[in-house]
Amino acid sequence: MVSGEKSSSEKRHIWDNPKNVQRLLVVFFICCALLLLADLFVHRHPAFEHEELNLEQAFGFHGIYGFVACVILVLLAKQLRKLVMRSEDYYDGEPKP
């Protein structure tokens, strides 16, 4: 299947407009803030019944954990690249299994 190429007379799509991207980001940031603030008003019941992990009851635990986890994930993965990344043809010319 041959893929088409973009034509010069193409209509502008929704994310071609940087303003729409900006609006989406603003809405997204507001959602994040509201979710964090919800911790102040919602009483969460603990996942650990016997208080093995008191930290989970702290304000914003799940949000902060998710954020930090992803930053660590990406930073470690970048280091992993130094160790394991090779050129695309690395295994070409490999002996038959």
Place this chain on the structure above:
Amino acid sequence: MSGLELHPALPLLVGGLLLAVVPLSVRRVGIVLLPVLGFANLLQLEHGEVMAQLLGYELAVLRVDKLSLLFGYLFHLAALLAAIYSLHVKDAVQHVSGLAYAGSAVGAVFAGDLLVLFFFWELLALTSVFQVWARRDRASTSAGTRYLIVHVASGLLLLGGVAQRLQSGESLRFDALSVETPGSWLILAAFGIKCAFPFVHTWLVDAYPAATPTGTVFLASFTTKTAVYALARGFAGLELLIWIGTAMAMFPIFYAVIENDLRRVLGYSMINQIGFMVVGVGLGEGLGVNGAVAHAFNDVIFKGLLFMSMGAVLLRTGRINGSELGGLYKSMPWTAGFCMVGAASISAFPFFSGFVSKSIIMYEAAHRGEVWVWLALLFASAGVFHHAGIKIPFFAFYAHDSGLRPPEAPLNMRVAMGISAVLCILIGCLPGVLYDLLPYSMTYEPYDVTHFLTQLQVLFFSALAFTVLMLSKVYPPELPSVNLDVDWFVRRAIPRTAATVGRPVVLVSSAVGSWVAGIPRAILTLAGWLHSPKGRLGDPWPTGITAFWAALLLFVVLVYSYWFA
């Protein structure tokens, strides 16, 4: 059992093979109709067992209970979806082997003893490899061969375990297997290979991205889920599995972040999801196993959907690397939308299927007080959203515009993706339908305020991290590359080492060989010299002497015959 129903593997297995001899138009009807007929047959089955005599053993060829029925339903559904998805394909090999593969998986989950399981276990390997080979290029041929070797080895380990159990007088029944005996360890190893345990996982990320666009959808549905079933049946509650599962949930997400081939990203993400299931099995009977099999059920649908969307991209653009894609939402909006439903499901957004099954496993881990496991699974949950939930749709359909404007996916692919997407949302909104099929009865409510809020917090802040890292350009760009995994040892280190270490051996053996080969040559040279005109035997012999030698020879033959014949 009324005796009127067929063995549930037969409609797909035998029916599928029969499709090899019919014309394309009939075959297209057949691949959709057979899973439906098989499902209707399944509904006739009652709980119980069917025994058969074979080679002097009483074998349970069919065992029907809640656990096997759940996987039976699932595999028929998956076969139907994959069949619709591959309707546009003309290649008979893919259709025939696809249905036979589904039938083998059905046979395996209904096997009541280990010998029957072994038969279908090997059949799974043999029928599935054609989904890889069908791409018919050099890379897929060797990836398929590696895949086949690994899976045949898994079958041989299973057979070894069966033999050991037979020898020590243990039962061949496939129920909970105690890990007290070496036979059970061999069987666990066999299951572990098919389940993509760490260090034996590379067949998955090697072969799945090498398969045809439709082949990967078949592959993603059956092999690993059969292995999860086998673990749930044989090793529920084995604590070791909690730790193996946690490792499986963790390590692949790092690879998924830096991998460029988007179907390989999904392969790593698949190992991560199986990790959750293995933890569930390790947590044991009740909520643990329920969570594992519920998640297996949902994973077949949402991971199938994600592989379908990437298969459509590959079919329409001929590319699958994140570095070469982007902006496809402009001309493939349906595929983009379906992909995002799959992404939301795998990320366990509320009202999508992943939410109602993964939460059971998380709940049970916390309930047991497994703090570290719970924290690791929460980390992995954030990571899943990061690489499968955001990265896959973002780099394929959005990100920078690649300038590609491929046509939308064929109608049959959109239908298959549409049904899968509806199922993801339906199960997410009405989890009771799935919960009723689970092997253990439970009172579990996934939708409460705490769970709803905390899950949204984890997901939104993971997305926030992605956004911040993208905007600050810290996020690693998609690069055309190969990332080394443990299969490097088999594919590069061992062959290279063998070539280096083997060099003196080759030299010595060829020297010895040429010396040994020289002996007959020397004899021939000697004979040639003796018979030459100047040679001793080249002289004209008197008749009498010739007769004497002939008589002596006959005498020797006679004496020999007398004494020894």
